[in-house]
Amino acid sequence: MQQLEQDLKAALSAAIQQVFGAAVPAEQLTIQPTRKDFAGTFTLVTFPLTKALGKGPEQIGQALGEWLQANEPRVNGFNVVKGFLNLEIADAEWLRLLRQLRAQDIAAPVQTGGPQRVVVEYSSPNTNKPLHLGHLRNNFLGYSVAEILKATGATVTKANLVNDRGIHICKSMLAYQQYGQGETPQSAGIKGDHLIGKYYVLFEKHYREQIKQLEAEGVSNEVAKREAPLMRHAQEMLQAWEAGDEEVVSLWRQMNGWVYEGFNDTYQRIGVDFDKFYYESETYLLGKERVEEGLAKGVFFRKDDGSVWVDLTDEGLDQKLLLRADGTSVYMTQDLGTAELKYQDYQYDSSVYVIADEQNYHMQVLKLVLKKLGKPYADAIYHLSYGMVDLPSGKMKSREGTVVDADELVQEVTDAAKQTTAELGKIEGLSEQEANQLFHTLGLGALKYYLLKVDPKKRMLFDPNESVQLQGHTGPFIQYTHARISQLRRKAAEMGIRPELTEGVATLHETERDVVQALASYASAVAEAARTYSPAVIAQYAYDLAKTYNRFYTEVPVLPEPDAAKRSLRVALSAQVADTLRQSLKLLGITAPERM
RNA sequence: GGUCACGUAGCUCAACUGGAUAGAGCACCUGGCUACGAACCAGGAGGUUUGGGGUUCGACUCCCUACGUGACCA
Numbered sequence: 181m182q183q184l185e186q187d188l189k190a191a192l193s194a195a196i197q198q199v200f201g202a203a204v205p206a207e208q209l210t211i212q213p214t215r216k217d218f219a220g221t222f223t224l225v226t227f228p229l230t231k232a233l234g235k236g237p238e239q240i241g242q243a244l245g246e247w248l249q250a251n252e253p254r255v256n257g258f259n260v261v262k263g264f265l266n267l268e269i270a271d272a273e274w275l276r277l278l279r280q281l282r283a284q285d286i287a288a289p290v291q292t293g294g295p296q297r298v299v300v301e302y303s304s305p306n307t308n309k310p311l312h313l314g315h316l317r318n319n320f321l322g323y324s325v326a327e328i329l330k331a332t333g334a335t336v337t338k339a340n341l342v343n344d345r346g347i348h349i350c351k352s353m354l355a356y357q358q359y360g361q362g363e364t365p366q367s368a369g370i371k372g373d374h375l376i377g378k379y380y381v382l383f384e385k386h387y388r389e390q391i392k393q394l395e396a397e398g399v400s401n402e403v404a405k406r407e408a409p410l411m412r413h414a415q416e417m418l419q420a421w422e423a424g425d426e427e428v429v430s431l432w433r434q435m436n437g438w439v440y441e442g443f444n445d446t447y448q449r450i451g452v453d454f455d456k457f458y459y460e461s462e463t464y465l466l467g468k469e470r471v472e473e474g475l476a477k478g479v480f481f482r483k484d485d486g487s488v489w490v491d492l493t494d495e496g497l498d499q500k501l502l503l504r505a506d507g508t509s510v511y512m513t514q515d516l517g518t519a520e521l522k523y524q525d526y527q528y529d530s531s532v533y534v535i536a537d538e539q540n541y542h543m544q545v546l547k548l549v550l551k552k553l554g555k556p557y558a559d560a561i562y563h564l565s566y567g568m569v570d571l572p573s574g575k576m577k578s579r580e581g582t583v584v585d586a587d588e589l590v591q592e593v594t595d596a597a598k599q600t601t602a603e604l605g606k607i608e609g610l611s612e613q614e615a616n617q618l619f620h621t622l623g624l625g626a627l628k629y630y631l632l633k634v635d636p637k638k639r640m641l642f643d644p645n646e647s648v649q650l651q652g653h654t655g656p657f658i659q660y661t662h663a664r665i666s667q668l669r670r671k672a673a674e675m676g677i678r679p680e681l682t683e684g685v686a687t688l689h690e691t692e693r694d695v696v697q698a699l700a701s702y703a704s705a706v707a708e709a710a711r712t713y714s715p716a717v718i719a720q721y722a723y724d725l726a727k728t729y730n731r732f733y734t735e736v737p738v739l740p741e742p743d744a745a746k747r748s749l750r751v752a753l754s755a756q757v758a759d760t761l762r763q764s765l766k767l768l769g770i771t772a773p774e775r776m
Numbered sequence: 777g778g779u780c781a782c783g784u785a786g787c788u789c790a791a792c793u794g795g796a797u798a799g800a801g802c803a804c805c806u807g808g809c810u811a812c813g814a815a816c817c818a819g820g821a822g823g824u825u826u827g828g829g830g831u832u833c834g835a836c837u838c839c840c841u842a843c844g845u846g847a848c849c850a
Contacts, residue, residue, distance in 0.1 A: 537846095542848085622815095650815050652802060667812080741811095
């Protein structure tokens with residue numbers, strides 16, 4: 181398809197030379213898909229040529245159209261509307277394209293000239309509470325972007341930088357010590373991550389009470405927050421952890437272990453995975469050498485109190501702290517360290533950080549600082565910045581208990597899929613296990629598609645009712661189209677109809693052309709998605725393809741078609757659609773069932 | 777106070793990076809299952825693309841400005 185477009189541009193450039201005697205390079209021509217309301221596939225916009233050629237836009241269109249029709253066999257018709265030359269492509273070319281697509285492996289890499297060694301860091305949870313809706317957008321985005329980049333032939337490492345240390349974990353640990361009474365996930369019958377989350381909430385509750393009490397005694401809010409006994413204990417615990425205190429470290433190990441069991445369970449359930457785990461407890465001291473390096477190179481400076489800074493005022497930012505006066509790290513210090521570590525591990529030419537847009541400033545600074553250090557990988561860093569997920573009631577706030585828990589949500593979408601499937605009476609012939617598997621596939625398909633179809637950088641609204649919808653612009657709509665074709669293929673096989681393209685077909689139905697065109701656009705959709713790091717491009721593509729196919733399906737008979745050559749062609753066309761849909765969904769992390 | 781995003785149909789989102797009459801889904805109305813799976817398809821209604829100015833053959837897209845929403849930096 182891209183090839184055809186390029187060839188047409190070259191042909192048009194030649195036509196301009198021949199007809200008008202002017203040299204206009206092919207790259208300068210504006211060609212675009214023809215709007216639905218007009219006949220044709222490609223459209224040349226002739227307005228920009230008027231000056232160079234000294235003719236009116238219609239005149240140019242007419243002359244070029246005539247030339248192409250006479251000299252380019254793939255163009256078999258054209259029309260000119262104002263400054264637009266619409267070109268119609270011959271059926272023989274569509275058939276050739278379909279034949280070519282059928283001969284290729286749909287999973288074969290799409291060459292883009294993009295990065296070859298990529299690290300995608302995503303998920304990166306804190307270990308003090310279970311995953312929630314915001315994490316889901318992050319996880320689905322990260323997994324999908326990794327799959328998309330793989331589809332361009334890149335070697336991709338999925339990395340998870342677990343934030344397993346710090347004051348927030350100590351809060352859970354302290355609350356557990358005080359109120360836990362030796363409870364375990366087994367004894368409580370609660371998933372590990374949820375158990376730890378329970379104690380985090382408990383900490384916050386008692387902590388707030390202590391603040392309130394102090395304030396009642398006339399202490400200012402600021403001081404109360406700092407001096408509340410629970411907070412002081414948590415701080416002491418953090419120091420003990422850093423000093424390697426055996427009791428604290430052992431409790432920390434135990435509780436993190438529970439959390440990981442819970443996380444692994446959730447990861448498995450939502451179908452994401454990782455090739456490499458980094459733990460902040462092992463990386464939080466890194467980065468100090470980078471600070472030394474920067475001081476030696478004279479790109480950082482030390483203030484009188486001993487703290488180290490970088491001056492970014494030339495870049496329109498301000499001065500940024502890199503190391504505290506007491507020599508302890510800040511987040512930036514660690515991130516400098518892990519960037520170096522990741523580069524040593526993987527020598528990436530692209531390092532993708534899937535992080536919410538509230539970190540935009542931080543990531544901008546990280547990149548600039550690495551640049552100042554002269555790091556070769558500074559430009560390879562890409563912040564895949566995504567917007568927050570809002571609820572109809574507003575922003576999610578853990579303190580106000582308005583978070584949507586990931587595990588609960590997955591259960592809800594699965595239940596919704598079960599209910600709808602039962603209503604439609606489509607579970608006959610499935611074992612209970614198969615049925616449950618299907619409900620999960622559909623529910624998760626709905627949820628993933630819902631979160632991925634929106635442009636990542638945009639803030640989005642999560643409507644619980646819409647997220648479980650199985651009709652319309654949804655994942656299950658695409659899954660359904662795939663399942664329906666699967667059934668068609670099974671029947672075709674039973675009837676002895678082979679999906680093949682014989683010489684017996686000369687002309688195509690309009691909807692068949694549309695389907696071939698959509699199929700042929702797969703590669704450019706993947707390329708575009710990879711270039712922009714946007715699964716939404718694939719989501720939109722898969723929907724359009726399914727939509728186009730469904731129209732074909734209702735307008736044209738496949739199996740009942742009396743002409744054997746046409747019948748085989750339509751089965752082949754359908755098969756290609758199913759394969760392309762399955763592959764597209766795979767890039768989104770969504771499974772395409774054979775029946776539903 | 778400063779920086780950066782975003783603002784499109786009642787609601788949720790698109791618009792091939794400056795091109796034609798701004799498209800889908802949901803919700804609402806109408807029609808289509810004795811040819812292959814109706815989780816589908818066809819049609820209707822719904823828009824001053826937040827307001828105002830500018831750039832040009834042409835602006836949802838670029839620039840300026842006001843307003844609104846959100847995030848971040850001190």
